[in-house]
Amino acid sequence: MDFLSNYDLLGAFWVTVQLTFWSAIGALIWGVVLAGMRVSPVWLMRAFATAYVNVVRNTPLTLLVVAASLGLYQTLGVSLTTDTTTASIDITNFRLSVLAFILYTGTFVSEAVRSGINTVPVGQAEASRALGLGFMQTLTIVVLPQALRSVVAPLASVLIALTKNTTIASAIGVAEAAVLMKTMLENEGQAGSLVFVVFALGFVVLTLPVGLILGWLSQKVAVKR
């Protein structure tokens, strides 16, 4: 048990939290944009969003993360940073993995938001069109506020899944919890099960409150119909 103090557990989980935070914000924005495209009157946007969601949602996340590193960074030279010191590789990997998580998780957010849009009675959109609102106005002022309030609970599940998915960033060496776990397993093979338990607990501590708080929030903001 005493070897735990030799490792920076909090630091590793802090990177996990940061990965989750930036990816969640990006995925929420990208997911809402995708959902908007899927209900838009322009067929090209609908077609793009449908194709995108169905392709990316069904691609293994590891593949996306590794492709971001091997394809975007190594082959195309997209480094997402202007840093030139030896730390640049860590910054690049962090940002590339956030990008991959946004692209991937956005599809799940989009599907959740789209199902929320379907719960808004059609009369709402018809009434706003009768008032002379355009598509963007109808979507952003009338439909989305009601839709988002009804999808807090499914989005909480997406967020919890995202938190755990961040461990895949270890595939390109972002120093989050899973990398520390691999390091500890390499050095402390004699206490393997204990290491697993510690990291499992760490993730429960991160995700359980998220589920409880967002569960409570979803009750509070739900549109009573």
Added chain:
Amino acid sequence: MRLSPVLRAGALVATLALAVTACGGKSQQAAGGSDSLVDRAKADNKLTVGIKFDQPGLGLKTGDGYTGFDVDVAKYIAKKLGVDEKNIVFKQAPSAQREDLIAQGDVDLVIATYTINDKRKQKVSFAGPYFVAGQDLLVKTENTDITGPETLNGKKLCSVTGSTSAQNIQTKFANKVALQQYGGYSECVTGLLNGAIDALSTDDIILQGYANADANKGKLKVVGKPFSNEPYGIGLKKGDTKTQQALDGYIQEMEKDGSWSAALKKNFGDSYKVPAEPPITEK
């Protein structure tokens, strides 16, 4: 008797659980049948060996067979133990699981680039070493500015996430080199070949395997200035000293009768410079 769907599902789960525990019990019994592997292997004519499945030159699964230096050592030892080659069962032993595989009796021996150290000796015993590797650098053939660990300032290095080699780089060259960690060596080799990474660093013998792999022949070279000491041992059940002594003897025989250097040449190419035989330290 009529059962509700819930009860029926429950009964099914209970039956399955029983079946699973029954199977588990049997395999445990087989593993605990005799104390020493030397006696058991000969009597059962069966040996289970944990190797790496993904390291060219050392332990590699190809189609339905296995190749590599570790595999050749395993075959030699099986022969000495009186086990037919066709009765050797190879199991995958990923680095993180090697201690548990031995402790739980899933494998008899682990021959998988297994560095002998004190922490591991708390849970398993070692025989050997049968090879002493050292951390080295793999670079492109045309690379001339990396000639050893002292020429790495500002370079991009690659190794496997969380591995001892990666940790060595982090502590020895902190703030001097950029370290890219990947899940496997193959991603590092890809990065090396397309120029995004300057050097791949891990045990020299593993690097030799990549340099000698068909796809990379002539494109990569090992620098040859090792900066660590990694004695590879054969992992076995803790406290089985009879087997340990027998294995030590077999390793020495293998070195003496020439099969040791022949196996190295076979797996790492004729141009590979066979090092001196390492002295046995685990007795």
